[in-house]
Amino acid sequence: MNAIKTRKVLVVEDSRLIHKMYEVMLRPCMLIAAHDGREGLARLAEHPDVDVIILDINMPHMTGLEFLGEVKQTPDFAAIPVVIVSTEGKEEDVARGLKAGAVAYLKKPFQREDLLKIIGRLTTDRTAPQRR
């Protein structure tokens, strides 16, 4: 668990409550919060060194898929792994997200361990030499 405290995570999610939850779950990590796709892109521009993006695929306004499309088309951000978070009944969205370039998915409600496991597998320790 020590290893992930140095990760930088962008969370794109419209619910403030869920943001608070991520804060609690990912405590040692540095969390960047965005509440919709547009804000997500803005935050990414400010923090292009984000290790992983956690994306709620079911957001209104700029949808998760649209945001994902933009990210994957922007060379500076395209390599950042994206984890999709969805609710039950939206499996087609998950498939679309995976097709658009996301590398993993989580279904709400999920456990802290699952989230940590995924982030751990997708990212490296910041203090270790960069492998990208």
Added chain:
Amino acid sequence: MEDIFSALVKDFVDETQPIALEVGAQVLKLEEAWGVGEDGKALLRSLRSGLHTIKGNAAMMGLSPVAQVAHVLEDVCARAAEVEPEDRPALVQALLEGGDLLVMLIRSAPAGSLDAGRADEFVARTAVSIEAARAAGASAGLAQMPTETGAAGVVTSAPSDGERGSARIADGDVDELLELAGEAIVGQTELLRVHARLLRGEFEAGDMEVMDRVLTGLGRTTREMRDRLLRVRLAPIATLFGRYGRYVRDLARERGQPIELCIEGGGTAVDRAIIRRLSEPLVHVVRNAVAHGIETAEERAAAGKPVKARILLGAGLREGRVQVTIADDGRGLDMQAIVAKAKAEGIDTSRYGEQDLQRLIFHAGFSTAKTVTELAGRGVGLDVVAGVVQGLGGRIDVRSTSGQGTVFTLDLPVTVSLQKALVFGVDSETFAVPTGFILDTVESREKDLQEINRVLLLSWRDDFVRATDAGRLLGCQGLAEAWARPYAIVLQAGNKRGALLVDWLSGVQEIVVKPLDAALLGCRMLSGATVLAQGKVVPILDCVEVVRRVNRTLQPERSGETKAEVVYDVF
């Protein structure tokens, strides 16, 4: 999760309560919008979005009663777009009640005293009325008939089998149809009243009776409407006979022998669909008569018969059914051959009268053609003819007198209901799907399928659609799995889609839909059955129910599965 819960429950209430409170206000705005004739789609979208957030938040907090209520309200909103104006008040009612319930439940979250019972009751009650509305919507389809009447009362009949055209309908019939439609609407209104009461939880003693009476009446009314409209499809049977006339003349010329064709009752009106269906098989009866029935000129002269043979095609109405006769004055059936064949089949022919023995020709394998000539036809025996006739709900009989001739008699209904369907097979069973629900049929390879959260998805047209193994869904006793099925049928019913994974597809055929006995009402995935030309019985799928189930079916649980799934090949 315990500490997370208590730390965050206040935030949960702060964030989710305002959304729940908004539900009521939004529903009232929706009602207003509908009132002025707007479709309210934007409002519905906003409502659904809010409910979705409530559901997600509540799920994360482990507050499943809240999540379930939000979920069922989402379903109600989903139906709202397609529902009839008369049903909207009931919908509004459900949403308002649900919204209030959500507020109450969320408020009680911090104290941990959620009224799960009340939530369950509301969910169950609302789910039931969604089901009922869905079922009513499915059968109300019958009541929606396009009746664009012009000045002379001409109605354009639904194009069938590429045979686009118009049909004439008498003004009197139009009036009667409108009256029947009116009756149907009155019945439906009565049902709505009872339904609205049930939604509020008030059930009166007379309600069952009302529903019984109205449903029986509705059934009768809609059937009558359909019957009257089917009659619009009538055409004189002469169109069928006319084709045979030319055929007989050609055959006669080929044989170098004069054959006279007499037609009686050509004006008898028969369903176009029946004419279409019978056209091909009956040719073989006529062909049989010319090829085997009629003797050579010499034989006829020797027997003292007029050289010119006669074939009669006749039709008439009797007791509301159509009688078709195909007769010839030739040599009659070869009884010796029939008896020999019967004996070979192990039948004790001494017990049967002549006529019963003659009827044996309708069994497969009883064709008594000794020589296969150009005229004798290819592969269509009288058993197939009998099968087609019976499949249409009719009967066929034969009477022959040695040396004098043969008479085939067909007894047919005046109208029949045909539908186009795709026949498919899975494991060793066969089913039919009405083409109206089919979006596409595609090949399904392993790479086209993926499983996410136990939901099977098929890649289709650049997108994804939920899929299910047809064998598993229909309870077939096979061992194959979804990935092994080579084909997929993509269906759409209402606004839902679903794909069935199957083993083989047959072409589209016209089938006669036969109802299943009331004892089989529990077979919700079926809408009836049909008998194919070869005599095979094939159940017909009810696509509305099938698509619904496809959207609810989860793949079997695999051991050691976590809720998270990592799918990547990075690094």
Added chain:
Amino acid sequence: MSSEERNAEAMAVVAAGKAETLLAFADALVAQGQRGQTQAPAEVRQYVAFFLGETEYAIPILQCREIVRLTTVTRVPEAPAPVRGVVSLRGHIMPAVDTRLCLGLPGAPPTPRSRLLVVEVTGRLFGFIVDRVARIIKLSVPAIESSAEGTAPLGVTGAVRVGDGTVLLMDADLLLHARLGAVAPNTRGEEA
């Protein structure tokens, strides 16, 4: 195979194209057997007797429309337990009911001698699958009435001694209503 069985089987072959009522057939049999008898019979009811395993059952001839060979039974998903599927008889589709399951007996696979008893109940046709059709029997009314007794599976209305064996009397109407519920008229649609 007894001559009665062969006759019943012959019926199956001829069934296509017309509906020969069992009444006429039975009358012919009875006439055959009674040739020479001058005594007028007492009031008698005729029953079609069939076997399920080693037990002989009989249903009133008036309920039975036809006996046919058991052709393919098409399975129907989610059918109630006693219904094995549907069969087509000259284009008409009806449920094929496993008589054994209806009576609470264990099921058994069909044999070449299995038959379908086509029964008509309130205008609906059902096919009862039986192991083999035995014969037509005549029972006097007093014998029938005195047989109703005690505990019997639903649908069995009595037991009668015939010859040196016992025949259980069955009522198809009762049995169907008990096992398949659905007392309502055919509301799904009309007959094609």
